[in-house]
Amino acid sequence: MDLNLHVQGRIGGGTVIVARGDLDYGAADRFRLCVERALQPPPGVLYLDLRLVTFVDSSGIGALVSAHKQAERAGSRLVLESPSEALLRTLRTAGLVSFFGLPPG
Template identity: 85%
Template sequence: MQGRIGGGTVIVVRGDLDYGAAARFRACVERALQPPPGTLYLDLRLVTFVDSSGIGALVAAHGLSERAGSRLVLENPSGALVRTLRTAGLVTLFNLPPA
């Protein structure tokens, strides 16, 4: 699901962000960046599982946003996802607080 607020766009990500969902997720991000919003928010509160393909999809979303001139913000990531992103060395990329 996607919507606009102020100068940004929100994508509500739901269910598993895994190999089976990664291509759909990327297509959704690409659509949300046309035209580029000031900020693209990924609301992750309804995500139930993320595998390495999902992490790769988040990194790709960051790159797509950056190339479009938008800022990507992860909203409401689970504690498990934050730990995984920290372990993968992606704290700085996603502007997450240090442990």
């Protein structure tokens, strides 16, 4: 399934990127570009709504790590909001749960 991305403002501030589908090799560059654009100008907090992400491969994990670093460089904070179970499993396997500030197990 392709990755659909939708950027919107959030009541109370910040910007939200809603992702739906597969965050994989074919979508990673588009995801990175979407994050880059959402950080112009820096929103303070960039929320990634990932509840509808159905699959993540190593390229997708790389894109999430890159998003975290992009947000830091822009002076924003990145928040993974409601990550899907598929994404949580992959983050646990990669040892990145604490990197993204998610609760363990």
